Amino acid sequence: MKQIYHFNEGNTTMKDLLGGKGANLAEMTQLGLPVPAGFTITTTACMQFLQQDDYFEQSLKEEVLKAIYRLETETGKSFLADSSILLVSVRSGAKFSMPGMMDTILNLGLNDKKVRDFARLTTPSFAYDCYRRLMQMFGDVVYGISKEQFDQILQKFETTFDKAPSYFSLAEQQEVIKAYKQLFDKQHKNFPQDPLEQLFTAIKAVFQSWNNERAQVYRNLHDIPFDLGTAVNVQSMVFGNSGEKSATGVAFTRNPATGEKKLFGEFLPNAQGEDVVAGIRTPQTIDKLKQLLPVAYSDFIDYAKILEDHYKDMQDIEFTIENGKLYILQTRSGKRTAQAALNIALDLVDDGTITKKEALLRITPTMVEQLIHPIFDPAELKSAKVLAKGLPASPGAASGQIVFTAERAKELHEEGKKVILVRQETSPEDIEGMVVSEAIVTSRGGMTSHAAVVARGMGTCCVAGCEELIVNETTQTVTCKGQTLIEGSTISVDGTTGTIYQAELKTVRPTDNQNLQRLLNWADKEAKLMVRANAENIQDLSAAINFGASGIGLARTEHMFFGEKRILEMRRLILAEDETSFEVALQRLLDFQQDDFYHMLQTVGEKPMVIRLLDPPMHEFLPTDPQTIQQLAKQLEKAPEQITKQIAQLHETNPMLGHRGCRLGITEARIYQMQVKAIFTSAIKLTQAGYSVKPEIMIPLVAEEKELIEVKNSLLRTIKNLFEASNVEPFPFEIGTMIELPRACMTADRLAKHADFFSFGTNDLTQMTYGFSRDDIGKFLPIYKEKGILTQDPFQTLDQAGVGKLIQTAVKKARQTNPNMMIGVCGEVGGDPNSISFFQQAGVDYVSCSAYRIPAARLACGQAAL
Ligand code: ADP
Ligand code: MG
Numbered sequence: 001m002k003q004i005y006h007f008n009e010g011n012t013t014m015k016d017l018l019g020g021k022g023a024n025l026a027e028m029t030q031l032g033l034p035v036p037a038g039f040t041i042t043t044t045a046c047m048q049f050l051q052q053d054d055y056f057e058q059s060l061k062e063e064v065l066k067a068i069y070r071l072e073t074e075t076g077k078s079f080l081a082d083s084s085i086l087l088v089s090v091r092s093g094a095k096f097s098m099p100g101m102m103d104t105i106l107n108l109g110l111n112d113k114k115v116r117d118f119a120r121l122t123t124p125s126f127a128y129d130c131y132r133r134l135m136q137m138f139g140d141v142v143y144g145i146s147k148e149q150f151d152q153i154l155q156k157f158e159t160t161f162d163k164a165p166s167y168f169s170l171a172e173q174q175e176v177i178k179a180y181k182q183l184f185d186k187q188h189k190n191f192p193q194d195p196l197e198q199l200f201t202a203i204k205a206v207f208q209s210w211n212n213e214r215a216q217v218y219r220n221l222h223d224i225p226f227d228l229g230t231a232v233n234v235q236s237m238v239f240g241n242s243g244e245k246s247a248t249g250v251a252f253t254r255n256p257a258t259g260e261k262k263l264f265g266e267f268l269p270n271a272q273g274e275d276v277v278a279g280i281r282t283p284q285t286i287d288k289l290k291q292l293l294p295v296a297y298s299d300f301i302d303y304a305k306i307l308e309d310h311y312k313d314m315q316d317i318e319f320t321i322e323n324g325k326l327y328i329l330q331t332r333s334g335k336r337t338a339q340a341a342l343n344i345a346l347d348l349v350d351d352g353t354i355t356k357k358e359a360l361l362r363i364t365p366t367m368v369e370q371l372i373h374p375i376f377d378p379a380e381l382k383s384a385k386v387l388a389k390g391l392p393a394s395p396g397a398a399s400g401q402i403v404f405t406a407e408r409a410k411e412l413h414e415e416g417k418k419v420i421l422v423r424q425e426t427s428p429e430d431i432e433g434m435v436v437s438e439a440i441v442t443s444r445g446g447m448t449s450h451a452a453v454v455a456r457g458m459g460t461c462c463v464a465g466c467e468e469l470i471v472n473e474t475t476q477t478v479t480c481k482g483q484t485l486i487e488g489s490t491i492s493v494d495g496t497t498g499t500i501y502q503a504e505l506k507t508v509r510p511t512d513n514q515n516l517q518r519l520l521n522w523a524d525k526e527a528k529l530m531v532r533a534n535a536e537n538i539q540d541l542s543a544a545i546n547f548g549a550s551g552i553g554l555a556r557t558e559h560m561f562f563g564e565k566r567i568l569e570m571r572r573l574i575l576a577e578d579e580t581s582f583e584v585a586l587q588r589l590l591d592f593q594q595d596d597f598y599h600m601l602q603t604v605g606e607k608p609m610v611i612r613l614l615d616p617p618m619h620e621f622l623p624t625d626p627q628t629i630q631q632l633a634k635q636l637e638k639a640p641e642q643i644t645k646q647i648a649q650l651h652e653t654n655p656m657l658g659h660r661g662c663r664l665g666i667t668e669a670r671i672y673q674m675q676v677k678a679i680f681t682s683a684i685k686l687t688q689a690g691y692s693v694k695p696e697i698m699i700p701l702v703a704e705e706k707e708l709i710e711v712k713n714s715l716l717r718t719i720k721n722l723f724e725a726s727n728v729e730p731f732p733f734e735i736g737t738m739i740e741l742p743r744a745c746m747t748a749d750r751l752a753k754h755a756d757f758f759s760f761g762t763n764d765l766t767q768m769t770y771g772f773s774r775d776d777i778g779k780f781l782p783i784y785k786e787k788g789i790l791t792q793d794p795f796q797t798l799d800q801a802g803v804g805k806l807i808q809t810a811v812k813k814a815r816q817t818n819p820n821m822m823i824g825v826c827g828e829v830g831g832d833p834n835s836i837s838f839f840q841q842a843g844v845d846y847v848s849c850s851a852y853r854i855p856a857a858r859l860a861c862g863q864a865a866l
């Protein structure tokens with residue numbers, strides 16, 4: 001099988017085999033762009049190599065040799081001989097971009113002899129700059145000798161010679177190289193002088209970097225499969241570090257933070273590749289290049305446009321200018337903030353580049369969640385004390401305690417603290433600490449620095465290059481304007497404006513994103529499923545309506561029995577030993593609830609609202625601690641011992657399987673009747689006031705057809721009396737049931753005879769199907785995941801094989817009896833994008849989720865239909 005493709009043999013569709021970088025280098029070569037010649041070793045070869053020790057020697061080496069000879073011919077230079085020197089880079093590149101997670105080595109081919117020739121042909125400072133970089137990268141990638149150790153050596157010489165490396169004499173340069181070699185020796189390692197040995201070792205090391213720890217963490221984080229492998233690109237070098245007419249840089253064809261259609265990038269004059277991304281020197285903005293190197297700049301503008309038009313998407317382009325001539329070294333779909341992704345997708349629709357359907361697929365539900373992320377309360381911002389300002393690298397707003405290392409971030413996060421990672425700059429090793437941080441702040445580096453790119457990818461708020469901050473990682477302090485903060489100090493970070501505040505600030509949710517509305521309206525048009533909300537308090541109900549809920553799929557009524565005054569009446573009711581006190585309590589609860597329902601129904605208006613009658617077991621309303629029992633005894637004028645005895649009688653061994661749901665509605669019908677009376681009295685009042693309402697009453701935890709008949713008849717009697725007593729025309733209402741027990745699923749055809757609608761309560765249904773207690777799964781789930789027994793929490797993502805099967809069966813049976821009944825899903829998984837297409841296939845009519853998940857669910861429903 002072909003294991004190596006030269007750049008003129010591949011194309012962008014070959015990402016599986018050539019990796020993203022390789023496939024696009026090939027595509028750009030085919031497009032005629034100035035890409036330095038090279039070849040790509042496939043991901044398949046990588047996986048073979050990782051599985052078989054002698055694979056390289058046995059099956060790959062010969063092909064690499066042939067490819068190098070061909071590259072020598074293509075470039076007219078020589079990798080092996082000492083004349084006309086060809087140097088190459090060895091670059092990792094997987095199918096999915098994993099910025100900086102794997103390794104790359106530049107300037108391969110130099111050795112003690114060739115560097116002298118190279119110095120003669122160019123300049124000593126340039127030639128030795130390349131050689132030093134090679135030794136450092138090689139030492140780091142191949143042998144794990146840290147970069148800092150090399151840096152320390154160089155710094156020592158800078159001090160001794162009292163000048164910058166570019167002014168070192170030849171002899172001085174060679175001394176540095178000698179010291180670098182001693183560092184290799186100290187670690188009992190050898191820096192190979194033979195270019196081919198350098199190349200082979202580098203290729204193997206880059207293959208191996210697929211499995212380094214940070215790459216693994218990154219893959220877990222982004223759900224990238226572990227068996228893809230990385231391709232390796234071997235490419236002839238061009239030199240951005242070869243003088244004042246040379247430079248290296250990165251640019252996005254649009255602003256990756258806002259999406260604005262304007263070239264956005266940075267460059268460093270006289271520098272090589274990684275200097276820009278590593279945030280070592282703060283780079284200049286791309287428009288400065290126009291004055292400095294106008295020809296290269298205008299070429300770049302042309303190529304950027306060609307690339308964006310070709311890929312029909314915003315591109316992230318790496319380039320290098322050698323002596324005024326521009327080379328393109330990489331292009332990919334640029335990582336962007338959610339806001340930018342949205343704005344770019346809409347712009348591309350508006351200018352006819354992509355269709356609305358394509359736009360819907362360019363945005364992920366997670367991005368939509370980020371778009372409605374909290375922002376700082378504008379009222380609080382007015383008086384907040386600004387600590388410093390940096391670059392708005394990744395939007396969002398977060399408060400937390402300062403930490404200075406990734407390890408501390410992890411430790412404090414595990415203690416349940418909110419942390420903000422503050423560093424000079426981040427590097428790929430910090431990834432785990434970055435994941436758990438609420439925000440990331442760096443004092444160095446630009447908008448394309450590691451911190452900025454990774455934070456945008458994760459949707460974490462980030463302020464980069466905040467140069468006013470003096471971060472001292474050794475003393476673990478950060479100083480700003482004469483003031484010093486230590487670990488644990490609270491700050492607030494606004495990644496949208498780049499501002500850091502010295503206080504904890506309250507956040508609020510943005511709701512009026514016009515572009516998001518536009519996109520979600522397109523999604524609604526495609527969608528087969530509707531989205532309702534799980535909400536009961538007025539604030540959530542109106543948020544849900546604002547977010548475009550087509551109704552309320554679950555309003556729980558439990559909360560109406562809590563709160564100081566209400567719970568007293570509820571307790572009076574539960575503990576009543578005579579009719580009078582029972583009726584008194586019931587009447588008072590009725591008054592409370594009537595008022596509640598009035599406002600709820602008024603808020604929701606003509607949209608349907610499913611109201612679930614009381615569900616939890618009675619003892620949840622009773623106190624447990626002696627002090628509260630004492631107090632309650634006084635309030636109810638009863639003996640504490642009596643109350644204690646009654647509480648003991650209500651105790652249940654297995655409350656989740658106990659006296660709850662419709663079982664309560666049957667043993668004590670007056671509570672459900674009271675609730676329904678409250679609902680319909682309010683609804684009648686609202687109708688008289690000219691409102692339209694559509695209450696849907698839901699009976700929980702039905703397992704048996706006769707349970708449903710019994711409760712329904714009792715409710716219908718109450719409702720009929722209320723309509724008769726008032727003069728209003730009866731408005732439409734429904735009585736349905738929650739399907740949350742396996743038995744209800746299996747007998748859904750029978751239940752459907754008596755129900756106007758069904759709603760799957762997936763939380764209980766999962767609990768009852770798996771026999772996993774929702775409240776205790778945390779004790780064993782981590783181990784189950786570690787052992788691969790479960791890959792996901794079934795309470796977060798639907799268990800399609802088990803619970804899903806029950807749902808499919810129930811929908812099918814229900815539709816046999818009642819083809820037109822509304823069927824919804826109102827558990828946690830209703831808002832899970834991964835579960836939504838399953839529900840669509842199962843024939844469900846709507847999903848219902850918490851108010852803030854509605855926008856993401858609307859998009860997911862639109863996508864599921866495409
Ligand atoms: P990453 O995936 O981490 O971005 P790359 O393979 O793209 O790693 O390389 C890192 C840096 O080295 C990039 O800035 C790139 O432009 C530069 N580089 C890679 N190959 C060459 C080359 N042949 N000539 C000049 N610079 C190069
Ligand atoms: Mg790159």
Ligand code: MG
Nearest residue numbers: 700740761764
């Ligand atoms: Mg339930």
